[in-house]
Amino acid sequence: MRLRMLALLTISLLLLSISMVAAQEPVTLRLSVWGSLSDQEAYQARIDLAEQQFPNITVELLYTPDDYDQRIQTMMAGGDAPDIVQLAEAIHGYSSRGQLLALDEMIASAGLDMAARFGTNHLQYQYEGSQYALPDRGGAMIVYYNTDMFDAAGLEYPNASWTWENFLAAAQALTVREGDAVTQYGFAAGGWWPWWMSFIYQNSGAVLDESGAPAFNSAEAAEALQFYNDLVYTYEVAPSPEDYANLGTNSPDPLFAQGKVAMIMTGFWNIASLRDVPDLNWDIAPVWGNTARGTVAFGSGLAITSSSAHPEEAFQIISFLTDEAAQTVIVERGQDAPANVAVLNSNLFLSGETFANRDIYMEAFGESADAIIALPLIPQWNEMQSVMSATLDEYFLNAIDTQTAVEQLQADLEDLLQ
Amino acid sequence: MWFLLIPLLAFSGNGQAQNVITISVDTADSRQTLDGFGASGAWWAQAVGRWSDDNRQRVVDLLFNPTTGIGLTIFRYNIGGGEQNLVDPWRMTETFETGPRQYDWSRDANAMWVLRAARDAGATDVVVFANSPPGRLTISGRAAGNPGGSSNLTPENFDDFAQYLVDITRHLIEDEHIPVRWISPINEPQWDWQPSKGQEGAHYTTDEIKGVLLALQSAIDESDLDVRISTIEAGEWSSASMYARVLFEEPQLAQALDHFAVHSYWSSAAEKQTFVRFMERHYPDVPLWMSEWTEMREGRDYGMDSALVMANVIHDDLTIGEVTSWQYWIAVSKYNFRDGLIYTREYGERIEPTKRLWVMGNYSRFVRPGAVRLAAASDHDAVRATAFQIPGTEAITLVVINNSRDPQTIALDGITAAGQMTSMYSTSEANDLAQVYSGAVRQTYTLEASSVTTIVFESESGA
Numbered sequence: 001m002r003l004r005m006l007a008l009l010t011i012s013l014l015l016l017s018i019s020m021v022a023a024q025e026p027v028t029l030r031l032s033v034w035g036s037l038s039d040q041e042a043y044q045a046r047i048d049l050a051e052q053q054f055p056n057i058t059v060e061l062l063y064t065p066d067d068y069d070q071r072i073q074t075m076m077a078g079g080d081a082p083d084i085v086q087l088a089e090a091i092h093g094y095s096s097r098g099q100l101l102a103l104d105e106m107i108a109s110a111g112l113d114m115a116a117r118f119g120t121n122h123l124q125y126q127y128e129g130s131q132y133a134l135p136d137r138g139g140a141m142i143v144y145y146n147t148d149m150f151d152a153a154g155l156e157y158p159n160a161s162w163t164w165e166n167f168l169a170a171a172q173a174l175t176v177r178e179g180d181a182v183t184q185y186g187f188a189a190g191g192w193w194p195w196w197m198s199f200i201y202q203n204s205g206a207v208l209d210e211s212g213a214p215a216f217n218s219a220e221a222a223e224a225l226q227f228y229n230d231l232v233y234t235y236e237v238a239p240s241p242e243d244y245a246n247l248g249t250n251s252p253d254p255l256f257a258q259g260k261v262a263m264i265m266t267g268f269w270n271i272a273s274l275r276d277v278p279d280l281n282w283d284i285a286p287v288w289g290n291t292a293r294g295t296v297a298f299g300s301g302l303a304i305t306s307s308s309a310h311p312e313e314a315f316q317i318i319s320f321l322t323d324e325a326a327q328t329v330i331v332e333r334g335q336d337a338p339a340n341v342a343v344l345n346s347n348l349f350l351s352g353e354t355f356a357n358r359d360i361y362m363e364a365f366g367e368s369a370d371a372i373i374a375l376p377l378i379p380q381w382n383e384m385q386s387v388m389s390a391t392l393d394e395y396f397l398n399a400i401d402t403q404t405a406v407e408q409l410q411a412d413l414e415d416l417l418q
Numbered sequence: 419m420w421f422l423l424i425p426l427l428a429f430s431g432n433g434q435a436q437n438v439i440t441i442s443v444d445t446a447d448s449r450q451t452l453d454g455f456g457a458s459g460a461w462w463a464q465a466v467g468r469w470s471d472d473n474r475q476r477v478v479d480l481l482f483n484p485t486t487g488i489g490l491t492i493f494r495y496n497i498g499g500g501e502q503n504l505v506d507p508w509r510m511t512e513t514f515e516t517g518p519r520q521y522d523w524s525r526d527a528n529a530m531w532v533l534r535a536a537r538d539a540g541a542t543d544v545v546v547f548a549n550s551p552p553g554r555l556t557i558s559g560r561a562a563g564n565p566g567g568s569s570n571l572t573p574e575n576f577d578d579f580a581q582y583l584v585d586i587t588r589h590l591i592e593d594e595h596i597p598v599r600w601i602s603p604i605n606e607p608q609w610d611w612q613p614s615k616g617q618e619g620a621h622y623t624t625d626e627i628k629g630v631l632l633a634l635q636s637a638i639d640e641s642d643l644d645v646r647i648s649t650i651e652a653g654e655w656s657s658a659s660m661y662a663r664v665l666f667e668e669p670q671l672a673q674a675l676d677h678f679a680v681h682s683y684w685s686s687a688a689e690k691q692t693f694v695r696f697m698e699r700h701y702p703d704v705p706l707w708m709s710e711w712t713e714m715r716e717g718r719d720y721g722m723d724s725a726l727v728m729a730n731v732i733h734d735d736l737t738i739g740e741v742t743s744w745q746y747w748i749a750v751s752k753y754n755f756r757d758g759l760i761y762t763r764e765y766g767e768r769i770e771p772t773k774r775l776w777v778m779g780n781y782s783r784f785v786r787p788g789a790v791r792l793a794a795a796s797d798h799d800a801v802r803a804t805a806f807q808i809p810g811t812e813a814i815t816l817v818v819i820n821n822s823r824d825p826q827t828i829a830l831d832g833i834t835a836a837g838q839m840t841s842m843y844s845t846s847e848a849n850d851l852a853q854v855y856s857g858a859v860r861q862t863y864t865l866e867a868s869s870v871t872t873i874v875f876e877s878e879s880g881a
Contacts, residue, residue, distance in 0.1 A: 067686040074730060077799030078822035241660040246623040248567045248610030250657050386688040390695035393659050399700065
């Protein structure tokens with residue numbers, strides 16, 4: 001009997017030691033991200049922390065700066081998918097094809113309280129009742145404004161109570177002309193979807209209605225697009241695509257940094273871009289509304305591909321990367337607003353001390369929370385963007401009128417979604 | 419040799435039977451007619467052109483010889499603006515101009531050697547392009563841009579710049595017998611070119627663009643040269659529609675311009691689709707060229723990774739963009755970057771062909787000027803095919819990208835292949851545009867893992 005007990009004990013110890021060896025077996029994961037070189041550095045710093053926590057796991061960072069979705073889809077089709085992928089609005093193009101792992105069981109096994117860690121941010125990464133990514137980065141689109149220009153014009157600063165009337169009056173007062181030439185624009189935006197889409201929602205319109213049907217043929221959407229284009233071609237307070245090219249750029253951000261624009265709308269990341277610009281005085285505010293409020297929540301999540309050979313280790317990594325220590329690195333580096341609620345509410349983030357070298361109105365992010373649009377994150381998100389861009393490209397060049405634009409948009413989206 | 423391949427035809431490397439992927443070709447659905455494939459001489463021809471005869475000839479042959487190299491037919495010759503105050507000596511240029519309408523044709527001798535050798539090796543069509551007017555004509559006095567990044571050519575100098583381009587073109591055609599077909603006077607006008615960027619460049623507003631192009635067309639009309647304008651060398655697809663509208667709403671330019679040239683840097687497939695839809699709706703008869711691209715990524719890569727990235731860009735540009743020409747940026751690179759078809763070093767005469775070279779050859783050696791693209795489709799996302807036919811012949815050429823890390827077996831649907839011969843040329847980690855099969859038409863063909871394969875079907879008489 002004692003011999004048998006000893007034998008069992010020996011076998012148990014042997015199995016335990018084997019399992020411990022197995023647990024320590026080196027695993028290499030590949031994690032794919034997009035963004036700028038500074039984004040790449042921030043991800044690497046967080047990965048370095050994760051590798052310290054899990055010495056048996058090596059994470060290779062795959063940096064894909066352009067045409068991200070196409071490259072990832074090509075890798076997946078070729079059987080060469082990364083284990084972990086950064087995804088945003090296009091996520092359900094992946095989850096609906098079975099290319100991502102449903103995380104529900106691993107979330108439950110790990111005892112991860114999604115609401116406690118992420119608030120409601122994780123809901124956008126759910127498809128047909130399953131969770132396909134852990135939120136990683138977040139933060140609303142906000143207004144950046146040049147305080148010197150506002151002071152010179154004697155205007156109050158933008159705030160959450162502003163409507164289009166306040167916004168337009170300010171943009172007109174802030175636009176400076178020398179003859180026919182504009183030397184200072186009141187506002188600058190363009191064809192990027194968060195800009196024009198937020199105006200539609202601010203006017204109580206929508207891209208898709210509650211049933212998921214295209215809704216461009218509404219008076220609210222048409223009126224919003226007309227107002228948006230009028231800023232360029234009627235009120236002439238914002239640059240046209242041609243003006244951008246003539247100014248040597250393709251986006252508002254450098255024009256704002258050069259002191260040529262009073263107001264722009266963009267994400268958290270612009271704080272890091274502006275903080276060291278000499279002689280530029282600026283602050284941030286929530287985006288205005290009209291009949292409703294509306295802004296976009298930028299963000300991305302980390303998902304595990306269904307072909308990953310190491311899903312459990314991959315989950316350990318994404319769970320760690322979205323936990324407080326690794327999310328704090330995002331704030332320390334001024335990369336973005338973190339998705340982790342505890343870090344979002346931390347003094348480090350709210351003080352802005354690590355990413356803004358001035359006292360800025362960080363409450364703008366909190367005040368935007370109830371204005372965030374429920375984006376139509378359908379599986380055809382990328383195709384929908386392509387279809388909408390084709391018409392809006394024409395519209396924002398003033399090559400077609402509003403009625404033609406909304407009719408084309410409605411018809412093209414109906415064709416896509418039928 | 420081909421019998422060695424038989425075991426690969428039905429089985430993958432691990433012995434597992436493969437699903438056969440069907441490539442469908444619709445010979446009744448013809449698309450664009452190709453002007454050819456090319457690359458630029460910028461930033462290397464001045465250096466490589468002074469190498470020893472054997473080595474500089476070898477570089478030229480690798481690029482332009484259709485038998486020993488990849489058979490590019492378009493060479494982009496950079497008309498230098500004479501900028502000599504740059505950190506990187508490879509980016510400095512000599513200008514032929516010594517004064518208004520005065521030229522020293524002995525200048526730029528090294529790049530001229532490359533140009534002549536490229537012509538002799540197989541470059542049948544030459545684009546001459548200027549990144550900037552010569553310093554004499556610019557506001558800053560330099561060809562590296564204006565310090566503020568703003569415009570660098572005043573309207574008073576438009577005619578002189580146009581005449582300068584025509585004078586140089588005339589010299590190249592009449593004295594050097596170079597087959598110049600196109601003059602490209604402006605490059606990526608939307609960017610804020612300035613000396614700190616370290617290369618020649620000039621920003622133009624849309625009014626200035628129209629002014630320069632009208633002046634150039636006038637100068638061409640007054641000459642008896644048979645050349646067309648190639649423009650606008652837009653820096654990306656996403657903002658190209660604005661330039662198309664500016665150019666083609668101007669009746670004189672709409673008539674004068676041969677095509678619209680765009681660069682594929684930073685451009686997604688969706689952005690290409692958007693621009694093509696815009697062109698179809700507004701200017702459906704304007705051909706598109708993709709006239710500059712290299713992967714914008716730090717670090718050298720000699721292998722199939724970057725070669726497949728390039729192959730997929732070519733594929734998208736041919737199929738989504740329906741471009742009639744695809745031209746690479748610097749053909750030879752000394753940089754620590756994913757550029758160049760051939761790597762070298764700043765010093766010495768090292769010649770290091772990359773897989774990008776051979777993958778480009780999968781297209782350029784076999785898809786010759788005048789080829790017509792046929793509609794083609796694959797039923798597998800990892801395998802992408804383009805098909806081409808030479809009008810008046812039964813010969814069909816397929817270029818098939820296998821993005822998969824496994825070998826793949828394909829079958830062809832829609833190609834009437836009775837009495838035809840097949841040749842396969844593969845670029846992979848193991849092969850450099852090597853012929854891997856030649857013989858009778860088969861039911862299936864196996865693509866190597868991570869490869870680009872050209873399959874040529876022709877009758878035994880070669881037609």
